[in-house]
Amino acid sequence: MIDPEVQAADTILRREGIRYVVVGGQAIAQRAATTTRDVDVMVATSDYGATVARLKAEPGLAFDWDDGKLCRFRFLALGGVPLDVINSTVFSGNRTGKEFFDFLASEGSQSVDGILYATPTLVWYTRLLTKRWRAYAEKIVTNVIDGVPVHQLDGVEEVAHRFGTDNDIGPRVAYVREELRRPEVAALLRPP
Amino acid sequence: MRMEGSLLRESGERPLPEEMRSRAPRSRGRPRLEYRPRVRSADDVLTLRRHHVPAVLITPDWVSRHGYPVEFRPWLAVPAQLSGKFSSDFRILPVKDADALRDPGIAEMVTLLLRFDPLAARLVAVRNRHQLDPNELYRRVRNEGVEAPATRVRLQEFAPAIPKVGSPLSRSELRWVEKNNPPVAEAA
Numbered sequence: 001m002i003d004p005e006v007q008a009a010d011t012i013l014r015r016e017g018i019r020y021v022v023v024g025g026q027a028i029a030q031r032a033a034t035t036t037r038d039v040d041v042m043v044a045t046s047d048y049g050a051t052v053a054r055l056k057a058e059p060g061l062a063f064d065w066d067d068g069k070l071c072r073f074r075f076l077a078l079g080g081v082p083l084d085v086i087n088s089t090v091f092s093g094n095r096t097g098k099e100f101f102d103f104l105a106s107e108g109s110q111s112v113d114g115i116l117y118a119t120p121t122l123v124w125y126t127r128l129l130t131k132r133w134r135a136y137a138e139k140i141v142t143n144v145i146d147g148v149p150v151h152q153l154d155g156v157e158e159v160a161h162r163f164g165t166d167n168d169i170g171p172r173v174a175y176v177r178e179e180l181r182r183p184e185v186a187a188l189l190r191p192p
Numbered sequence: 193m194r195m196e197g198s199l200l201r202e203s204g205e206r207p208l209p210e211e212m213r214s215r216a217p218r219s220r221g222r223p224r225l226e227y228r229p230r231v232r233s234a235d236d237v238l239t240l241r242r243h244h245v246p247a248v249l250i251t252p253d254w255v256s257r258h259g260y261p262v263e264f265r266p267w268l269a270v271p272a273q274l275s276g277k278f279s280s281d282f283r284i285l286p287v288k289d290a291d292a293l294r295d296p297g298i299a300e301m302v303t304l305l306l307r308f309d310p311l312a313a314r315l316v317a318v319r320n321r322h323q324l325d326p327n328e329l330y331r332r333v334r335n336e337g338v339e340a341p342a343t344r345v346r347l348q349e350f351a352p353a354i355p356k357v358g359s360p361l362s363r364s365e366l367r368w369v370e371k372n373n374p375p376v377a378e379a380a
Contacts, residue, residue, distance in 0.1 A: 033265065132365050135368065
């Protein structure tokens with residue numbers, strides 16, 4: 001069953017012919033608990049400007065702000081739940097935004113009911129590359145406690161290697177691993 | 193070596209309902225027939241509590257009602273020394289401080305949440321700060337040994353006596369988490 005917020009985003013983006021992948025909490029929600037109602041979608045860098053322009057003309061959305069990397073809209077019919085459009089260039093390291101988006105769409109996501117959702121590996125990668133990575137590290141630990149396989153962290157390092165973001169990602173993944181080794185967390189990860 | 197406890201029926205006390213009793217595998221040389229409470233529903237947990245077993249089912253509904261809308265698979269919180277004695281489809285959360293499970297309030301909920309979702313613990317504390325007893329929170333955090341996650345989410349703001357262990361998340365990160373997780377009324 002598609003979440004109503006994701007369904008609303010899909011209806012608009014599909015109508016506008018925009019290629020996108022659901023990232024963030026709604027993607028994690030495919031595998032683990034989440035608090036999220038807002039929808040984060042990533043688009044290719046080359047599509048970012050056009051996407052923002054088209055969505056500004058959408059009657060069902062209210063434009064909030066745009067900094068060139070992320071643009072926030074709100075669903076009017078859903079009480080103002082945010083729809084964040086994310087420029088893939090933010091996460092592409094030493095390669096192009098298009099290359100990152102193509103990788104995300106072809107190898108880093110899975111289709112559920114016709115909608116592409118990023119895998120936990122890709123969600124964690126994007127989250128650990130933000131300036132709020134420590135808060136996201138807490139969420140990653142919670143995701144693992146909640147059943148997302150910890151080996152997805154290995155994938156994060158592989159993605160970082162591929163896009164040349166190892167220097168940022170490496171220590172952050174190490175931080176998450178350290179948190180997962182804490183006795184009170186490790187005790188919850190052992191099979192019963 | 194590990195310590196284990198047992199659930200023993202008091203004299204004159206009625207046994208648990210038959211459907212909640214599963215026979216434990218009998219080890220060689222162990223004379224007594226041992227049963228493990230089988231917990232499959234919230235009602236089973238209530239039955240346990242009526243039999244004075246300190247067990248609490250931590251549900252998303254319970255947490256959401258306290259201002260943090262969240263979805264997760266419920267946890268059955270039980271005293272650590274009894275955690276191997278239950279048979280349940282719920283995930284078991286072994287709790288050191290069994291007393292915290294007797295009549296859990298906000299301080300206890302915050303402390304239990306620190307075990308598996310420190311950001312949720314922070315938000316429940318923020319949104320119920322007027323009901324949060326600093327002394328009780330301090331005591332529960334210390335008893336459970338969760339000073340490190342408490343520090344990461346700055347619970348010293350609510351109970352200053354909690355020892356600082358490790359480094360906290362920045363205030364701006366915590367404000368951002370609060371802003372991005374509106375309480376139930378706003379989220380609905």
